[in-house]
Amino acid sequence: MVIAGVVTGSMSDILTGQLTLRGGDGTVMTRRDLTRDSFAQRPEEGIYAATIHAEAPMEPGCYDGILSLDRAGEEADLTIAFQLDVRPHPVSVLVWEVPDVVQVGSKASIKIGLKCEAGCDLSDWEVDVLDGDGTLLASAVVSDMPWPGTASLHYTSLSLTAPATPAMVPLKVQAHASQARAVQARDQSAGPPHTDATALFNLRVVPAAEHVIAVDAIDRRSGNPVENARVVAHPYRTRTDQNGYAALQVPTGVYTIFVSGPDHIPVRFREEITGAAAIRAELDLDEGLSDADLW
C-alpha cells in the first residue's frame, strides 16, 4: 500500500527543496529532492504538484505522520501533520455456477473465486463452505490460475451434496490464508495482511422431477423456431435448441412459465403441472420503436 504526499502551489512559490515523509516518531520513511522538473502541472486547478511515495506500515492500525518541505533559502520548514488509518487488504469472495436447483441427495458443483482488491496473489488461499450451523461441508485451495477473462481472480471448484430434504439451504463461504501463510504472517514475511472474507449463497434443493413441460418457441410472424429462447418456470430453467424445443423437468406444482428472448418479447403462462404438459409459445420480435417513430 502506497502513501502519497503531495505538495502544491503556484510555480513562483515552489523552489528547490527537500520533501520528507516521517513517521510519528520522527523516523524518516522517505525523502525526495525537489527541482522544478519534479512538479507536474494541474491546469484544471491552476497549480503545480509534486508527489512523494512510501509504503504503508505492514501492521494495521492508526498512525501519525509528518510531511515537511525544506526550501532552499528559507528559514522555516513547511510541515503538515496527518493521521493514517492502515487496514488489511480487502478480499472479495465470489460464488458462481451454483445450479438453479439440485435434486435431493444429488451433487452440485460450484466455483469460488478470491480477489485481493490491492492486487495481491491469493493462490493457495483456502475456502471453506459451511452450513447454517457452521458445519464444514467442503474445503479447497484456490489455484494459481486466474479465472478466464479476469486479471487476478483465483478460483477453485467444489462439489457439494444436497441434503435429503427439499429446502432453500443457506450456505457460507469463508476464505482465509492457508496455514503456511498464517505461519509466514506471524513472521511478517508473507506480505501485507488481508481481511478474512465471506460470501453467502443459497442452494435450492428440490424433490425429484415428475413431469415434463415440453415447450415449442415459435416466432409469431415468420413461424420459424426460436433457438436459445429462455424457458423459466421458477426455479427451473433451460433453453430451446435449434428446433425451438425445450423440455423442462419439474415436480407437481403451479408455475409461472416465461419464454423469452433472444430478441423477443417475453411470453408468460400460468400453469398447474400435474402431468406432462406442452406449451406453444408464439414470440413477437422485439422491434422497439419503428424507424417511423425514431426518425
Add this chain to the structure above:
Amino acid sequence: MTKKRDTSQDIESAHDTEDLGLNRRDFLVAGAVAGVGASALATTDQAQAQSATTATTPAAETQWHYEVDVVVAGGGCAGLTAAIRARDLGASVLVVDQNYDLGGRMLHSGSFLSLGGGDPVQLRDMAGESDADGFITVPPVEDPEELDDSIDLLFQDVTDWSIVDRKAQSPYRYNEREMMRAWAENCPATRQFLIDNYVRFTRVNGTHGGGGLSRARAPYCFFMLGDTTDMRAGTITAEDAGVADLERTSAFAPVQMQDASQFVGPNAVRNGVALSRPLEFSAREKGVQFMLHRHFDDLIREESPGGRVLGLSAHYSPRHNPDTGELLRSYWQNGNIDERRQTVSIRARQAVILASGGHAGNPEFRSMFYPALRDPAFPTSGYALQGPHGQDASAMIAGLKVGANMAGMQQNLSYPTTFHISTRLGTRDAYTTMMPGHPTFPFRASAGINVGNAGFEEFIAVNQVGKRFFNEVRLPIRPGSNRYPGDGGAPGQGMDHTPTDWRNCSKEWVREMYNYDHGLDAALAINEGSQAPNYYSGPLWAIMDEDAVRRTGWELRFPYVNEENGYFFRADTIEELAARISAGHPFQRVPLSHLSETVSTWNTYVDEGADPEFEREVDAPMNRIAEPPFYALAIMVIWHDSYGGLRVNGQQQVIDMQGAVIPGLYAGGEAVGGFNKHGLGKGHVHGYIAGTYAAQGAN
C-alpha cells in the same frame, strides 16, 4: 445607417465567384476605406477590436465583414432548404454553421420525410408509377385511398384537438394554426422542390409522428448502390454507404445506410445521407456560400422601435480531430469561405433566417422544460457528429434577446424521442450508431450495443449510487407516436380513424389506452447521491456478468464498446467495477457505494423468484449476476427532438412579445415552436417558406 464595411479581406482569394455564377456586386466584401489596403488581411487584434456586436450594441457601430442578400444560420434540414430556395429566387446567400460539415441532424437521420396534402410522391404512388429514373420496381405499399390526401385534410389532422397519445399528451391541439396552415399548403411544393434538387423518394409507407393520423404521407430517401457516388445519377458506392464493412462508416455517411429494397427494389439504400448530401450538392452547385466552423451568436438590429434585423455575428468554432489535432474538413469544399477571424459580422440586405436547430443539446436551456435534465451527463443525439455546440438553443437565445415570442412550450412532453432512455448502451452518443471511419468517430470512440427493449431483461439498471430504481424490463419502453396508421392512441386506426371526434379523447378511452410507465422519470429522480443545487441524477449503469454476455451473444469489444472512453467497464469483482467507474467516467460525481449490496440483494431476489422492490418477476425471467468478469455499460438518457421555440407566422417571420413581426428575421426547423411534428417534414417546409419570403424581401 451603418458605417462603411471593413475591407480587410478580399474573398476572391478563397473561391472563384465567376465559376459559381456570381459577380462581385453580389458578394460585396472588399472595398476601399481610407487607410486600409484592400488586400490586407485582418489581424487578430483588429478582429478583436471589431469584436462581436450583439443585439444590445448599436447597429450603427457595427463593422461588417460580409454582406449578402440572405444570411442563414444553420446548414441543416431547414437551413439548406432555405438557402437553395432563396438562391433559386436570385438572392445571394451565405450559410454559417458551427460544425465542420453541413447537414446538421438531417445527415444522420433516417430520412423518413412526412409531408402530404396531395404531394407529388403521394400522387405518384396513387397512380402506381415509378420515380423519374425508373429505380423503383416494387409496387406501392399503400392503397390509393390511404394516399388520397388534401391540404384541408392535412391541416385538419395537424390541428386536431381530439388526439391524445398514450402518454396522455395532446400532440396537435397546441400547434400554431397560422403556421400549420401555411405548412400544409406548402407541402406539395416542397416535395417537388426536394425532387428538383436531386432527392429521390421511396414508396410512401405510413406517416411520421406528428404528421397526422388520417393518411400515409411519408417515404424515405434513397440512393441506388453503384460504382460511383453521384448525386445527379442517384448512386452511391457500397463503401460510401457504409454497407461494404459492417464495422466501418465513411466520411460521406456518418450512419451506415439501411436496406431500402422493400420500398424501392434491389440494391437501394436509405437514410438521411440520401437527403442531406443531394441538397448540399445542389446548394453548392447553385452558388450558395458556406462559412463552416462558424457559430452563430447574435442578431444585429436597428435601434429604432420595431427596428429591422440587419445581420448577425458569429465566432470561429473550429473542430479538430482529437487524435491528430488536424482541423476537420467538410466532405466538399466548393463554396466554402475559409474565414478564421475570431468574430465576423455579416450583413443581410434582405433577411436573416435562423435554422440552427433546437435546444436539446443545451442543458441550461432545456431545463426550463424538465429541470432534472440540466444534468450534463445526458447529451443530445449526434453529439459526436455535431459537436458540443449542436442543438445549443442559439436561435432561441438570440431571438429572445431581440424580443421574440416563444410557442409550443409544453410540447416537449409528448414525442417519444424527446427525452428518453436509449436502448443503445456503452456509448455517450447513444441515439445513433457510428463506426470507425467517420472523422467524428474519435469523439465517441465506440458505436454502442443496441440491446433493444428485450435486452433489458439481461441485467440490472442502477443509478449513480449503485441502487436499482425501476423495473428494468419496463424502463426503456416508449409508447408509439401519433401517426398513420397507428398506434397514436386513437380508437380508430388507419382509414377507420375519425378526425376531430370527441371519442378520440374520452376519459374511458384514455384510461384504456394509457401506456406509459415513467421509468425515465424514476431514473432522473432525486437520489441520495444528488447534491444541491442541481441535484444531478446521472449517470445510469447496466450491470451484468459474463453469463449474460454468453447467453445473449453481445459483442463487448471494440468498436462496439471501448474500455478507454469511460462508458464501458470490465472488472473481476463488483467492488472493482464500482471503483473503475468512479475513476473513469467523466460524470460519476459520487461513489457507487451501494453497488455490491444491490447485486447481492438482486441475487437473493432471483433465488426467491420475486422482486419485492419493482416486481420484475411479473414481466420477465430474472437472472443472477454472479459469474466474473463483470461489466458496466452506460445507459444514456438522450434528448433528441426539440419542441418549443420561436413563434413564427405563416411566412416564417419571427413574432415578438407584442405580436408584431420582427422585420428581417425568419426562422425554421427546430428553432421554431408550436409545431409538434418530428423533424424533417417540418424543417424542409419551413425552409422553403422562409427562403421564399426572405428572397422576395417581403418586409
